[in-house]
Amino acid sequence: MGQIAILTRGLWRLRGEIAALTGLSPVRWEPWRRPAFEAVAGWGHKPTADRARRLASQSGAPYIAFEDGPLRSVRPGPSQAPMSLVMDRTGIYYRAGSGSDLVSLVASPDWFTPDVEDRALGAVEALRRLKLSKYNSGPERSPRELGLEERSGWIGVLGVDPDFRGQAVGRRLAEAMLAHFRGKGAVTVRTLVDEKLAGIGQFFISLGFEPAPLQPFVKRL
């Protein structure tokens, strides 16, 4: 059986999986211990794999990239065993420019038969149905809890007749609006003010608003 050189501790932990996928026997390669090898393993095409790729090109042996598969593990972290592993002798799937075994396989009608396509679509459907993602230990959160669907109120204009300013009319108007938004389930309220208008910022700050780091852009047509 030929040997495959592994240069990093992270990949060495996966030597059992690498042996099963490549059919080669993993050997730890160090600058002071240089066993013979037929291929070099590296983690994807990240800069951390530079050393492995250099060794492969200097020795003329093929570089084989490994990467997390779509289902990494129950919890994040290197101590967790991977549930899937991608192996690619050409490139890696996330680098569109360099090609990859995956792209070649999908483009090959001999391999990507209707039967394989059905299995792939079934797997996608199973991931959706079981709500699986790369890591799977977190509690289920609604899009709103994650801030992806945050309900938000918007104050377009709030103004008080100049003759009646300074009598808490503005505050009462604003508080009525905030109560309305709260009743609708909003968790934030936003407005845009002209910073050249004296006092308007102070008015909103006195109501508990905070300046937000948002910069409006305008183009006249």
Ligand SMILES: CC(C)(COP(=O)(O)OP(=O)(O)OC[C@H]1O[C@@H](n2cnc3c(N)ncnc32)[C@H](O)[C@@H]1OP(=O)(O)O)[C@@H](O)C(=O)NCCC(=O)NCCS
């Ligand atoms: C801003 C405006 C709505 C305030 O109305 P108002 O009825 O005078 O405000 P209130 O009397 O209810 O004051 C509420 C708080 O804001 C503060 N405030 C209001 N105007 C202020 C000013 N010019 N400078 C500093 N603070 C001011 C008040 O001191 C008060 O604070 P406090 O309760 O802690 O004492 C009013 O000046 C206005 O209509 N401005 C022009 C319109 C405008 O630009 N609208 C904004 C578009 S979103």
